[in-house]
Amino acid sequence: MPVLASVTLRVRDTLRGIWREAAKFGVVGALAFVVDNGGYNLLVFGLPGGAAGGAMRDAPVQASVIATAAAALFSWAGNRYWTYRHQHREKVSHELALFLVANGVGLAITAGTVFASRNLLGLDSALSDNTARILGWALATLFRFYAYRRYVFVAP
Incomplete structure (x- = not known):
């Protein structure tokens, strides 16, 4: 019974740690x-x-790349200094790379769904673009969570 209790406590602590990490x-x-x-x-x-549309109304894929890149920089800072503050690498350049x-990869997934929506399905409304981006974002988020835990923010 002590072995089972030990394993149970270890599993519980691991799940709590992952839950906190996932929440942050x-x-x-x-x-x-x-x-x-x-x-x-x-x-x-x-x-x-606004009736005229945005500055990149004729370049939605490029706009997706720019917006995703800005969000990625924000995400790196937030994850490095909050989510994984005790697990980040000492070499910032290696971690950032x-x-x-x-x-x-996440950017390609998100932009790829916009590309598919626009060019393969022929959809070009705000609703279809945002639906494609949300699908891409969800898939990219799953990939990023795995990659951050496994490769990017590892304990020294």
Whole structure:
């Protein structure tokens, strides 16, 4: 019985740690989501009620890349200094390089869903763009959580 109790406590502590990590990751991710989607919508569709559209209305994929890149930088700072503050690498440049690779894959996933929506399905409304971006964001988030835990923010 002591072995079973020990294993149970270890599993419970591990799940609590992952839950806390996932919650912090989620808060940073939610704020990055606002930066990403808010930036994208401003670039492509402009301010609400504006008839002219955004500065990048004719370049939605490029706007997606810019908005996602801004959100990625925000996410790196939030995750490095809050979520994984006790697990980050001493060499910031190495950590940032790994972070950028992981986010490059995430960026490709998000931009890929916009590309598919626009060019393969022929959809070009705000609703279809945002639906494609939310799908891409969800898939990219799952990938990023795994990559951050496994490769980017590792305990020294």
